Amino acid sequence: MNGQVMTRDEFKAELDRLLRAHFPAVHISTYEEERVLEVVKDLAGDLTCSIFGWSASHGVFEIDHHDHGVIDSKLAMADLAAALETFEQMLQSKQAEKKGLIFVLLDPTTYLTDRNANPIYARKLRDLIHRIRSENRVATCLIVTPGSAMPKELERDITLLDFPLPTREEIRIHVDRLFAHLALSPAIAVTEGERLKERFTEAAVGLTLSEIRNAVSYAVVDDLRIDDRDVRHVFLQKRQIVRKSGLLDFIENLDLSLDDIGGLDRLKAWMKRRRLAFSEDGRAFGVQAPKGVLVTGVPGCGKSWSAKCVAAAWKLPLLKLDMGRIYSSLVGSSEEHIRQVLQVAEAVAPCVLWLDEIEKGLPRPGAHIGDSGVSLRVLGTFLTWMQEKQSSVFVFATANQIDLLPPEILRKGRFDEIFFVDLPNEEERREILSIHIRRAGRDPQAIDLDRLVELSGPAVHGPDVALTGAELAAWINEAMINAYHRRVEQGEKAPDVGLPDFEESAHGTVPLARLRAEEISALRRWAQGHALRASAPG
The missing domain is CATH 1.10.8.60 (Helicase, Ruva Protein; domain 3)
Structure with a gap:
């Protein structure tokens, strides 16, 4: 989540190093199972490895690196324990002596992390990992699933690796192909022009390739045409991501602009200049995406209204976070919630993340008594992300009681600027x-x-x-x-x-x-x- 975002090629190079170094287990966090398998097949071809997969629906099957499908499903054992036992037997086979082995577990986390899961599954996986390591086998077990939850006893045995979402360049290539395919149909009117493709590409950053394809298909079936008005369907696809998180609200303000803000001329002028930083020309010029702004002042003087108008004027999704949703009585849940919020925001980027009354969720140290340090850890996670984030998430924070905020959040490097809103003249x-x-x-x-x-x-x-x-x-x-x-x-x-x-x-x-x-x-x-x-x- 922090630092430079990994590209697909960088992921492939990193996984290649892990496979060549004979790491026994790698956890790949992704929703794009098909794209991950494509990378694994390419690497298996280069390394002359055999790939065997497992899923609860198909059991054990062999994956051919020359084909994108399953070519052999004869080992149909849906039980994870039986599959892991089969993988152990494969380590002793003559095939394992001639070629390396890659085992791919698809969505096994229900067996491993569910509260009522049988402990034999985690034990069996640990046995497989230990056998690969102790016998110095040329084999690696890949766990491909969304999220990063793992049993505590396996944490030191498994290397975590995030599969990146498509880059802007990959999305542009995908959009070009989709538009070219649509143009082949005489029944569909496609508006030509690089500007429209650029708008679709910019709006689609943060989506998977399948989500982009769904958004474009949904836009076409409405009126059998694709034009500027259909860019909003890409944002609607992002709304689905936000709604599924359960922690953020997706705010639609299609009819607002900066002209709907009464007064606050300096704030509006500052926002107009920052909008240019989100453009392709701005990035090419060398301008970095702005981090965000903190707006404090008299309650009821336009802070929240400004957040809505700014997002609408910039034509970006507005995600609202009520800081009260972050905290939970379950141990570790609050920290997980703030990480989830930031991950969702980065997935939807470019966007505006509106933190309403931020002082209620990130109070100064004197207000931490009695919460076992939870709010301090939440604050630390947020500050680190603000300092290091590379994604185009513009944080619009509002505060009524600025004295409750910790001084760390007010220093330069967190927010680009702090504005004070007074009573209107x-x-x-x-x-x-x-x-x-x-x-x-x-x-x-x-x-x-x-x-x-x-x-x-x-x-x-x-x-x-x-x-x-x-x-x-x-x-x-x-x-x-x-x-x-x-x-x-x-x-x-x-x-x-x-x-x-x-x-x-x-x-x-x-x-x-x-x-x-x-x-x-x-x-x-x-x-x-x-x-x-x-x-x-x-």
Whole structure:
């Protein structure tokens, strides 16, 4: 997960070294069983090895490295213990003396790691490994399955190896072939152009080749054509990955943009520049993908809304993590959850990972008492990943109580920048009001915006007090409710929502800035030396 991502050729070279070094057991973590077997067959041909596989559905079978299929299924023993015993017998055969042997176990983890699994399976596998090692046999047992769970007694005997997802170059070749195949059908209209292929390639990073093929096929059957609009089907395929994790939410914001953020001009300008780093031209120029941003400040002033708008403007999937989902009462589960979240995010990349109220899941050291150090280990895993990640996962973290965060997470190298969001000034309140009035289906010019700005600021609520963006949205909704109630009572002739509806509810609002004045003052003092203002002065 950390460091440079391995390519297929690098994986092949590493597995080749392990086979030549006669490592007795290698665990290959992957969902792409077919691609792994292709690599194993190629290596077996170079090393003049025989390959025997096992699965619960087929038992033991011989795999021909000249063919991508099974050529012999005569040893149909579905039981893993019997299969391992058969492999041990093969080590004593004349064939083993002439050629090397590769044993491939497909999805054996149910037999090995299930809570009620018979311990004989792990013991039998360990016996096979020890026999290969003690008798100096030219043989290796490959365990091919998703995940990396292994019985504790086998941990020191098995070498872990992750099979990489397709690289951008491999995906581009695959997309070219899919488009060429579709173009052969007179019934399917294929939009030609390198730009469309590049968009499909960029969107498909993180998917397996079969998932890419499924997404393209799904896009075609809808209208028998493939064009720019079908890129979203690739993102829908990524949504499946997120939903299966159970720890992340996939947020769709197709109709939003940076223009839907009221104010916060400096933050928006910063985001517009960072978007260029995700492009192919940006990578070719030498620009590294941005790590992320931490946005703190007054609650209700647009932090969460900005995360949604940024992902939509960048046309990237938005994954939301509620930090409360990470922690579990089971020993080791919390650490496994954070690793799983980061792995899913990297699989879906390029994407935006939204950590809402990050301080609740990664508190400073004083808040770790009583959790046996779990939160410290979760924090360590996250910080290491942020420091070393190479994938295009942009972390958008929001925090209301910045003082609860550990200082390690605030230093440079974790996030690219830290922004502070304050109460909206007059111009920002005008912009926010216009956006929400427009989203309510009304013309902002038909309402006295100057008066609304006045009603929502210090003139009504007191010095240094103004309504937050969330309070402005709620205020507009309250005015709409008043207008609708009047329409129900008086009929179609009743006047539409107007200034009186806003004035009616303005004086009954108790702003957050008044209730939490001391906290907001403390936030402002902290921001003076630690963060950039998200809004321009004035």
